[in-house]
Amino acid sequence: MKAVILAGGFGSRLRPITYSIPKPLLPVGRRPIMEIQIDQLRKAGFNKIYVATGYRSELIEAYFRDGSSLGVEITYSKETKRLGTASPIKLLEEFLDEPFLVLNGDVLLIRENFKDIYDHHLNLNYEMTICLKDYEVVVPYGVIEINEGYVNAVKEKPILKYHIAAGVYVLNPSLLEYLPKDTFYDIPDLVRNLCSLKKSVGSYIIKGDWIDIGREEDYERASLEVMKWEKEDL
Numbered sequence: 001m002k003a004v005i006l007a008g009g010f011g012s013r014l015r016p017i018t019y020s021i022p023k024p025l026l027p028v029g030r031r032p033i034m035e036i037q038i039d040q041l042r043k044a045g046f047n048k049i050y051v052a053t054g055y056r057s058e059l060i061e062a063y064f065r066d067g068s069s070l071g072v073e074i075t076y077s078k079e080t081k082r083l084g085t086a087s088p089i090k091l092l093e094e095f096l097d098e099p100f101l102v103l104n105g106d107v108l109l110i111r112e113n114f115k116d117i118y119d120h121h122l123n124l125n126y127e128m129t130i131c132l133k134d135y136e137v138v139v140p141y142g143v144i145e146i147n148e149g150y151v152n153a154v155k156e157k158p159i160l161k162y163h164i165a166a167g168v169y170v171l172n173p174s175l176l177e178y179l180p181k182d183t184f185y186d187i188p189d190l191v192r193n194l195c196s197l198k199k200s201v202g203s204y205i206i207k208g209d210w211i212d213i214g215r216e217e218d219y220e221r222a223s224l225e226v227m228k229w230e231k232e233d234l
Contacts (some may be wrong), residue, residue: 001118002098003046005037006080007019007105008054008088009118022056024105025063026219029226032063033213034105035070035190036226041101042071052088056080078217084186089171090179097173102187104167104212108222112208121170126202128175128194133210136161151198166210176198 007024031039038049049072053060057078067074089102101118111183121129135188137160145153169187178193179185194201211222 001044001046001101001115002048002050002096003041003101003103003114004050004052004089004092004096005034005103005105006052006085006088007060008033008052008057008083008184022059022215024060025056026213028108028213028219028222033108034060036108037074037103037105038064038067038070038074038088040109041103042215044118046101047072048095048115049074050092050100051076052079052091053077054082054088059202060076082184083182084184086179086187086190087181087183087185090176090181092161093176093179096176102169102171106213107213108205108213108226109166109168109169110209110211110225112206112210117168117204117208118170120204121202124202125200127172127200128191129170129202129204130191131166131206132163133166133206134161135164141192163205166206167212168206 005024006062007022008178025032028036034051041049049067051060051064051074053076057076061076064074075095077088078141079091080100080211083091089096095167099118099121101114103114117129117131139158141157143155143158144151145155165188175190175194178190179198209225211220211225213219
């Protein structure tokens, strides 16, 4: 099975840490983020990993090389200008001849098997699967509901529940034709386009833990959490 790791971002929100180290190489516990991801992918049966690089790509390639030390085969692409989160996948088109998993280079799933996500995609015959995580927002005030000026109800500090994109996807190779070449294009742009074309875009609700390492406070939390989990089978 094949997986793409999107590892070309600048990590702007984690500066100054990422001035010298690209985000995929930041240590979380004892290992870099991307090493944990690759280890999880290998254990789930993904033996061909495609890494879409950009910023400080030479450091990523120097660390992981061909992937043999981690039991996988790694192929790299490099964007020469900012392409967003979707267009870098287009650079790997020649290799992606079967359904493939896509993983943001700054997310960790704990107690979640990538093979389950992949099988879910195949079994339900989706063209694209978006992994979702339940997310709650607590409104710290009393909320008033009105209708034509009349108060209908009062809700004290309600909890709003959403499904948020977790940065993990499965795509069929047929969708690669919808990705532009050499143009900035994000995955939300792709999803909007596919939905407008009535393509089969499905969802998978993540049941395990999800960490998005996008901000300094997230990185600190991830480091603490992974240190607790290092003795477990990630």
